[in-house]
Amino acid sequence: MPNVLKRTGGLQNATSKLNSLGLAFAAKDKTWFGVLVDDQDYLVASAFSDNRRVIKNHLVRYSLKVAHISPKEVKHSFAEDMAKLHNGEAPKRPVKLGSIGISEFQEKVYEVLKKIPRGRVTNYGLIAKAIKSGPRAVGNAVGSNPWPLFVPCHRVVPSDMTVGNYSMINSPGHENSPVKKTLLYREGVRFQGEKIPPSALWSPARFSS
DNA sequence: GCTTACCACGATG
DNA sequence: CATCGTGGTAAGC
Numbered sequence: 001m002p003n004v005l006k007r008t009g010g011l012q013n014a015t016s017k018l019n020s021l022g023l024a025f026a027a028k029d030k031t032w033f034g035v036l037v038d039d040q041d042y043l044v045a046s047a048f049s050d051n052r053r054v055i056k057n058h059l060v061r062y063s064l065k066v067a068h069i070s071p072k073e074v075k076h077s078f079a080e081d082m083a084k085l086h087n088g089e090a091p092k093r094p095v096k097l098g099s100i101g102i103s104e105f106q107e108k109v110y111e112v113l114k115k116i117p118r119g120r121v122t123n124y125g126l127i128a129k130a131i132k133s134g135p136r137a138v139g140n141a142v143g144s145n146p147w148p149l150f151v152p153c154h155r156v157v158p159s160d161m162t163v164g165n166y167s168m169i170n171s172p173g174h175e176n177s178p179v180k181k182t183l184l185y186r187e188g189v190r191f192q193g194e195k196i197p198p199s200a201l202w203s204p205a206r207f208s209s
Numbered sequence: 210g211c212t213t214a215c216c217a218c219g220a221t222g
Numbered sequence: 223c224a225t226c227g228t229g230g231t232a233a234g235c
Contacts, residue, residue: 105230124218128229135218137229143217144231158218165217173217180217 018100021069023059024076025052026083033082034059036071042098045146046082047169058169062146066101085149088186090118095150102146105133109141112204116155119188120202123159130204143167154183161196 019039026033034055036045045062047055063071078095085091099107108131116122124135124142131138138156143165145153158164166180167173176194185191189200 103230125220128218134227134229136216136227137218137231139217140215140230153217156217159220167217175217177217 018067018069021063021067021071022074022076023056023063023071024074024079025056026079027052028083028086031083031086033079033086035076035078035082036063037074037076037078038098038100040096042096043078043147043150044098044100046078046148046150048082048086048148049169054169062101082149086183086186088118088183088188091150097147097150103141105137106141106144108133109138110145110147110151113142113145113151113153113156115204116152116202118152120200121155121157121161121184121189121196122202122204123157123161125159126203127156149183154180155187157196161198161201162194163196 021039021044022037024035024037031048031050032052032055033048034046034052035043036059038044044066045059047058049055060071063069081091081093081095097110102110109127112122112127112130124138127138127142128135142153142156145151148154154166156164163176163181163184165173165175166177168179181191184196189196191197
């Protein structure tokens, strides 16, 4: 039976089969948003950029890599949801995340990211302590978050409370990323110069699964 | 298989 | 500023 992959990991029903993937776009304020969605409305990946071709290439490549499927272009409301998240709005409904291509370690990290409140930040070391790992390993996982904006990896900053890095699709990313800073600002984070005030720091509970 | 290089880090000096 | 410890990954044999 071709084109049928078993889903792995604990983010969703492990017995379901994956047959097709859809790719949907939305645009707002000169920014393009793309979502990769499976046939049961699980979000497999997302991306945003000022260049539609860039996110399309990225999501098609990701689809081929993790599922060996060429996605079909569809309409999907997740793309509009993504534009609202980019605007700093609170999500109105939960989005089911597809676990394909996600390691167990990544899943542990993303479970913490999902708990960071809007308007707050945490750092790599605190996440590492919470899941009994190391800060560099957490950085690796955060940097490979397949669902930017839906899973708020932009709320993780260096321990010195600067904004830190936010790598876009294939650009290396740089210190004090203006994109990351804007995302945080729209969610209510205020800055003292280049730094985030300590009152915005949120600490994950230790031993959270 | 195993070994290395690479990192969106952190602590120390 | 520099260096090192650190843990997970991917790429290289």
